[in-house]
Amino acid sequence: MDKALIPDGLKRCPFPIFALWLLALLAVIGWGVYAGLTVLLKGLNVTGLNNYFGFGLYITVDLAIIALGAGAFFSGFMYYGISRFFPQLKELGKIINLAVIIGFCCYTGALLVLLLEIGQPLRGWFGYWHANVHSMLTEVIFCITCYAIVLVIEFTPIILENRKLDQVKPLHVFGHSLHELMALFALTGTFLSFFHQGSLGGVPGVMFGRPFAYRTGFFIWPWTFFLFTLSAMASGPAFTALVCRLIEKATRKRLVDHNVYLMIAKIQGGLLLAYLIFKGMDTLYWALDTAPSFGQKLTDFYRAPYGMWLLFAELGICGVIPAVILLTPKARENNHLLFLAFFLDCVGIGINRFVMTVQAIAIPVMPFDEWAVYVPTWAEWAPCVAMLCYGAVIVSLSYRYLPVFPQEKELNR
Amino acid sequence: MSGNGHSEHPESAVRFGMVIDLDKCTGCGACTVACQQENNIAFRPDESNKLRTISWMTLYRLENGQDYPDHRVAYLPRPCMHCDSGHDAPCTFVCPVNATKRDETTGFVNHIPVRCIGCRYCMVACPYHARSFNWWDPKWPETMEAMLNPEVSPRMRGVVEKCTFCHHRYYRARDAARAAGEDPDTVLYTPACAEACPTGAIVFGNLKDPHSEVAELSKDSRAFRLLAKLHTEPKVIYLSRHAWVHKQSDNGL
Ligand code: SF4
Numbered sequence: 129m130d131k132a133l134i135p136d137g138l139k140r141c142p143f144p145i146f147a148l149w150l151l152a153l154l155a156v157i158g159w160g161v162y163a164g165l166t167v168l169l170k171g172l173n174v175t176g177l178n179n180y181f182g183f184g185l186y187i188t189v190d191l192a193i194i195a196l197g198a199g200a201f202f203s204g205f206m207y208y209g210i211s212r213f214f215p216q217l218k219e220l221g222k223i224i225n226l227a228v229i230i231g232f233c234c235y236t237g238a239l240l241v242l243l244l245e246i247g248q249p250l251r252g253w254f255g256y257w258h259a260n261v262h263s264m265l266t267e268v269i270f271c272i273t274c275y276a277i278v279l280v281i282e283f284t285p286i287i288l289e290n291r292k293l294d295q296v297k298p299l300h301v302f303g304h305s306l307h308e309l310m311a312l313f314a315l316t317g318t319f320l321s322f323f324h325q326g327s328l329g330g331v332p333g334v335m336f337g338r339p340f341a342y343r344t345g346f347f348i349w350p351w352t353f354f355l356f357t358l359s360a361m362a363s364g365p366a367f368t369a370l371v372c373r374l375i376e377k378a379t380r381k382r383l384v385d386h387n388v389y390l391m392i393a394k395i396q397g398g399l400l401l402a403y404l405i406f407k408g409m410d411t412l413y414w415a416l417d418t419a420p421s422f423g424q425k426l427t428d429f430y431r432a433p434y435g436m437w438l439l440f441a442e443l444g445i446c447g448v449i450p451a452v453i454l455l456t457p458k459a460r461e462n463n464h465l466l467f468l469a470f471f472l473d474c475v476g477i478g479i480n481r482f483v484m485t486v487q488a489i490a491i492p493v494m495p496f497d498e499w500a501v502y503v504p505t506w507a508e509w510a511p512c513v514a515m516l517c518y519g520a521v522i523v524s525l526s527y528r529y530l531p532v533f534p535q536e537k538e539l540n541r
Numbered sequence: 542m543s544g545n546g547h548s549e550h551p552e553s554a555v556r557f558g559m560v561i562d563l564d565k566c567t568g569c570g571a572c573t574v575a576c577q578q579e580n581n582i583a584f585r586p587d588e589s590n591k592l593r594t595i596s597w598m599t600l601y602r603l604e605n606g607q608d609y610p611d612h613r614v615a616y617l618p619r620p621c622m623h624c625d626s627g628h629d630a631p632c633t634f635v636c637p638v639n640a641t642k643r644d645e646t647t648g649f650v651n652h653i654p655v656r657c658i659g660c661r662y663c664m665v666a667c668p669y670h671a672r673s674f675n676w677w678d679p680k681w682p683e684t685m686e687a688m689l690n691p692e693v694s695p696r697m698r699g700v701v702e703k704c705t706f707c708h709h710r711y712y713r714a715r716d717a718a719r720a721a722g723e724d725p726d727t728v729l730y731t732p733a734c735a736e737a738c739p740t741g742a743i744v745f746g747n748l749k750d751p752h753s754e755v756a757e758l759s760k761d762s763r764a765f766r767l768l769a770k771l772h773t774e775p776k777v778i779y780l781s782r783h784a785w786v787h788k789q790s791d792n793g794l
Contacts, residue, residue: 171698172659173676178592180670182661247659247674247699251638254658258638262629265637265662337631337668337771423770423792493668493768495789496603496617500592 133292135531139540141379146528153517153524160514163507167244174507178500183485185504186245189512190238191328191481194272195356196474197238198364200231200279201321204314206395219391222384225286225532226523227368232279233519239276240518241511264330271324278317282310289531322357329356332484339422340429341488343414351410352484358406362399363477365392366470373467375527382539393466397454400473404447411443431499434487438479446476555726556625556648557706558748558776559735560758561618563786565742568616573598575737576620578688579707581695583679595673597621597704598734605785615786618743620734621671621704622767622775623650631773632663632672641701648748648776649708657700664701668768669775672703706745707732748776765790 130143140146166174177184207224211217220227243249255269288294288303326349332341333350343350369392376383415426430436453459453469460466490500526532576582576598588594598620605613623643624630630650633641640657643650664672678698681689689695692709696702710732715725735743746755758764763780765787781787 171677172674173593177661177674178590178676179594179664179673180592182664182674245660247661247701248657248697251656251658254638254640254656258640258656260637260639263635263637263662265635265660269637331635331662334635335631335666336626336628336634337666337768337773339771421770428792489665493771493792494601494670495792496601497670 133290133529135291135529137537138531140528146524149524150521153521156517157514157521160511160517163510163514164240164244167507167511168249172247174505176503176505176508178502180500181486181489181502183489184502185486185508185512186241187485188478188482189515190241190245191485192478193234193515194238194328195325195360195363195477195481196367197231197234198321198325198360199227199366199368200234200282200364201275201314201317202361202364203227203368204282205318208311208314209318216391219385219388222388222533222535223368223372223392225530225534226372227365228279228282228286229523229526229532230368230371230519232276232283233522235272235276235279237515237518239272241515244511264327264334267327268324268331271320271327275317275320275324278313278320281306281313282317285310286526286530286532290529321360325357325360326353329353329484332488335488337493338488338491339419339424339493340491341484342418342422343410344418351406351413355403355407355410358399358403359477359480362396362403363473366396366473368392370467370470370474371523373470375523379527381536383533383536385535385539389466390460393454393460393469396470396473397451397460400447400451401455404443404451407443407447411439429487429491433501434483434490438483438487442476442479442483446472446479450476554749555646555747556749556776557711557745558623558648558755558759558778559620559706559732560744560755560764560778560780562742562744562758562763563615563617563779563781564763564783565740566616566618566738567740568600568602568614569739570600571737571739572618572734572743573600575733576704579690579693579733580705581679581689581693582702583675583677583681583695585677585680593676595675595702597671597673597702599670603786603789605783613783613785615781615783617779617786618734619669619671619767620706620777621650622669622773622777623648623706624773625776626772626774631666631668635662635666637662647708647711649706649711650703651705651708652701652703654694654696654700654702659699659701661701668771668773672701674701675699707734767791 134140175184203220203224206217207220243252246252255266259266285303285306288299293299329352330350333343333345333352335341343352345351345353369389372384419425430439450469450472453465486502490502492499573596580597582595582597598618601617601619603615603617607613625648628634630643633643633650637660638656638658641650641652641663661674664674675696675698679695692713710730714728714730718725718728729746732745735745744755744758746753748756748759750756758780759778761780763782764778765781766775766778767790770791779790
C-alpha cells in the first residue's frame with residue numbers, strides 16, 4: 129500500500145523507518161496536545177503569563193512562524209507574478225511546492241496556537257462578528273483566516289498529484305483546473321499576506337502608550353507595518369531553502385538545483401539589506417525622536433536580561449552578517465556560509481518578533497513601576513514545539529507521497 | 542431601566558473625572574478595599590503573586606530616593622485613567638471585538654466582560670497597568686458569596702477587567718432621578734473609593750462643569766497627570782506640592 133502511494137520512479141526510505149520517525153513526531157505532538165488541553169481546561173494560569181506579560185511565547189512563536197511562512201506568498205508572487213518580467217525567476221518553480229506546504233504548516237499551526245492564546249477560546253468567532261475596524265488585530269484575524277484558506281486551495285492540487293489520487297479522473301481534472309487558476313490564488317494570497325504581515329507589525333506599532341513599541345508612520349500605518357512585511361519577505365524564502373536543505377541532508381538526496389539556492393540567496397540578501405537600512409533608520413528615528421518625546425532614552429529600554437545584546441544580536445549578528453554573506457558572490461558559493469546566512473537571517477527575524485512583543489512590555493512606562501521578566505512554562509513550550517513537529521509531519525508525508533520536487537528524479541539518477 | 546445614555550444624549554456636557562490629592566493620601570488602602578468589595582473583585586487564597594492579582598485600584602508607594610533624614614514617601618492610588626485622548630484610549634483603540642469602548646456621553650471607558658475574548662491586547666496597550674486578567678475562576682469564601690454586590694456582575698475566567706468609575710452607581714442615580722421626575726443628565730454620584738477615603742483625598746465629579754469641585758481642583762497649581770507626555774489624556778488628575786512626586790509622574794519631566 130505504502131509503495132503504491134510513492135510517486136513513480138522515486139525512492140523513499142523503508143516504511144518502518146518512516147513510521148518510527150512519524151511516531152517520534154506524534155509523541156511530541158501528543159505532549160503538545162496534552163499541554164493545550166491543560167490550558168483550555170485549567171485556564172491560562174498554567175502559563176508564565178501575567179498581568180504585565182499579556183503577550184508571551186505563543187504570540188512570539190506565532191509572529192515568527194508566520195514571518196517564516198512568508199516564503200509561500202513571496203515565492204508565489206515572484207514565480208506567478210513577476211517572473212513574466214524576469215524570466216530567471218521561473219527557476220523558483222523548482223521549490224514552489226515546498227514553499228506552499230511550509231506556508232500551509234506555518235499558518236494552520238499558528239492558528240492552532242492562537243486558539244490557546246485567548247482566554248475565552250469559544251468566543252474566537254467574536255473577532256468576525258463584533259469586529260473593531262480600528263484594531264490591527266481585527267485585520268490580522270481576517271487576513272490570516274483568508275490566507276489560510278488560500279493556502280489550503282494552493283496545497284490541494286499538490287495533494288491531488290499523488291499517484292493514486294491522480295488516477296481518479298474527476299480528482300485529476302479538478303486538480304488540473306486548480307493548477308490553471310493558481311496564479312490567481314497566488315496573487316490573492318500575496319495581497320492578503322502583504323496586509324496581514326503588515327498588520328502584525330501594526331499590533332505593537334500602534335500602541336501609543338508603549339514608547340518602546342510605538343512608531344509614527346504613514347497615514348494609519350506605523351513604520352512597523354512596512355518593516356514586518358519587508359522582514360517577512362527577507363526571511364520567508366530563506367526558511368524554505370533551509371528546510372529544503374534539511375530534507376536533502378536527512379534523505380541524502382539532491383532535491384533542487386544549487387542555482388535555486390543561489391537565486392534565493394541573492395534575493396534574500398538584497399531584501400535583507402533594504403530591510404536593515406529601513407530598520408536602521410526607523411530605530412534611529414525612534415531612539416532620537418519618538419522615545420525622547422515620551423521622556424525616555426534608549427538605555428531605559430534595555431536592561432537585563434533584555435539588554436543591548438538583543439539589539440546587536442538582531443541587527444548585527446543576525447542582520448548585517450547574513451546580508452554580507454548573501455550579497456558576496458564568493459561567500460554565498462560556499463555552502464556552509466550560505467546556509468549559515470539563511471539560518472542567521474531566520475533567527476534575526478525571530479529575535480525581532482520577540483523584542484517587539486515580550487521586551488516591549490517588560491519595560492515599565494511609569495517611572496515608579498517595575499521592570500518585569502517573563503519565563504514561559506512547559507505549557508507554553510509544549511504546544512509551540514508540537515506545532516513545529518506538526519509541520520514536520522506534514523512536510524514528511526508530503527515529501528514521501530507527493531511529487532514535491534519536480535527535479536528530484538533527474539538530480540538523483 | 543439603566544441605559545448607557547449614548548444614543549439618548551450624544552451632545553452631553555458630562556465628562557466624569559477624578560482628582561486624587563496625594564498630599565492628603567496616607568496610603569491606608571481604604572479605597573482599594575472599598576473597590577474590591579463594591580465591584581465583586583475575586584481573590585485567591587494566596588495573593589502573594591502580585592503579577593496575577595486582580596486590582597482595579599492599585600496603591601503605589603513612591604519614594605524620593607534620599608536617605609534619612611531627607612527620606613520622603615508618598616502613596617499614589619491608581620484607578621483606570623479613563624483616557625480621553627482624541628483618537629481614543631490606548632485600550633479601546635486596539636480591542637478587536639469592541640469589548641471595551643469609551644462612552645462619549647460620560648467619558649467612561651467601559652468594558653463588556655461577556656464580549657471579551659481575553660486576547661489581552663488592551664492590557665498590553667495600557668501603560669498604566671490598569672487592567673487585570675482573570676487567570677482563575679473567580680471564587681469567594683462561601684460566607685462572602687452572600688455579600689456580593691448584586692449590581693455588578695462577577696467576571697468569568699479568561700477575561701480582562703478594570704475600574705469602571707463604579708458606573709453602576711451612576712446608572713442607579715439616573716434611575717432614581719427619573720423616578721423622582723428629575724433630569725437624569727444632571728445627576729452626580731460618588732464611586733466607592735471616593736466614598737471610603739477617610740481623608741477626602743479623592744474627589745469625583747464632572748470635569749466639564751467649571752463650577753464643580755473636581756474641575757476647580759484639576760486647575761490647581763499642584764495638579765499633574767500620569768504620563769502626560771504620552772497624550773493619553775487621563776481623566777484622573779493628581780495633586781501634590783512636592784516636586785519629586787511630580788517628577789515621578791512622567792519620565793524625565
Ligand atoms: S482582552 Fe478583551 S477587552 Fe481586551 S482587547 Fe482583548 S477582547 Fe478586548
